[in-house]
Amino acid sequence: MKLSILLSFFSSLALAAPVLETRQQPTLCSPYGYWSGNGYELLNNLWGQDSATSGSQCISLSSSSSTGVSWSTNWTWTGGKDLVKSYAYSGKQIAKGKLINNITSMPTSVSWKYNTEAVRANVAYDIFTAADPNHVNSYGDYEIMIWLARLNNVYPIGGDLGIRSIGGRSYNLWIGMNGNMKVFSFVAVGNQYDWNGDTKLFFNYLRDNEGYPVATQNLIVFQFGTEAFVGGPANMTVSKFTAAVN
Structure with a gap:
């Protein structure tokens, strides 16, 4: 297991006990500062900040509606x-009790950019599933990640099984274990700054090719963000993130 990719499991564990900040406060700088509205949420998830020698991070809401959110995060981390220091x-x-087998589609779109790529970070969707529909949202039985970008040699957990085609795009599929949680990471071949697709297609692929149990797994979280290692000052702007579960 590479030190650079302990991100998936440990980042998940750190979601416990978020600090609730009011909706009148669109900039969240405290660890686990949280906002929700219109069916979406933001989390300033500074789960790995203790491994830094110095640094800080904030996440800011720009706008929200029932069709999506716009936001940004500013960070600097050294050491x-x-x-990984964070996953904002x-x-x-x-809603609880969404069996993967009963979901027909999971359409989503995102447009993002970093003001600098002289950082060590990734940009990725993160999805947890579990057999227990009431499972805590800090980890699951399975984790499915869709990496849209990897900046300066950061890697997913496990081993690279080679290129797979999902929804007409090419990804390197990595598979590994974090404790008892199995992790599937689809890493885009070439950074994707504007992305839209049906993430249910990834589950269909795993069902057909990797024995993923769609009939017994419930959707727990459906997230998009960036995992920061070191660098900065850096700013990532998400001009629009939309997602639905049908």
């Missing part, structure tokens, strides 16, 4: 170049 994200709020 522990192979250790936007997420679609999920």
Whole structure:
């Protein structure tokens, strides 16, 4: 297991006990500062900040509606170049009891940009599923990540099984374990700054090719964000994130 990719499991564990900040406060700088509205949420998830020698991060809401959110995050981290400091994200709020087998589509779109790529970071969707529909949202039985970008040699957990085609795009599929959670990471071949697609297609692929149990797994979280290692000052702007579960 590479030190640089302990991100998936440990980033998930750190979601416990978020600090609720009021909706009148669109900029969240405290660890686990949280906002929700219109069926979406933001979290300033500074789960790995203790591995930094110095640094800070905030996440700011720009706008929100029932059709999506716009937001940005500013960060600077030094020390522990192979250790993730944070996963600031936007997420679609999920109703409990959504079996993957009963979901017909999970359409989503995002447009994002960094003001600098001289950082160690990734930009990725993160999705957890579990057999228990009431499972905590900090981890799951399975994790499915869709990496739209990897900046300066950061890698997913596990091993690279080679290129797969999903929805007409090419991804390197990585598979590994974090404790008892199995992680599937689809890493886009070439950074994708404007992306839209049906993430249910990834589950269909895993059902047909990797034995993923769609009939017993429930959707727990459906998120998009960036995992920051070191660098900055850096700013990532998400001009629009939309997601739905049908």
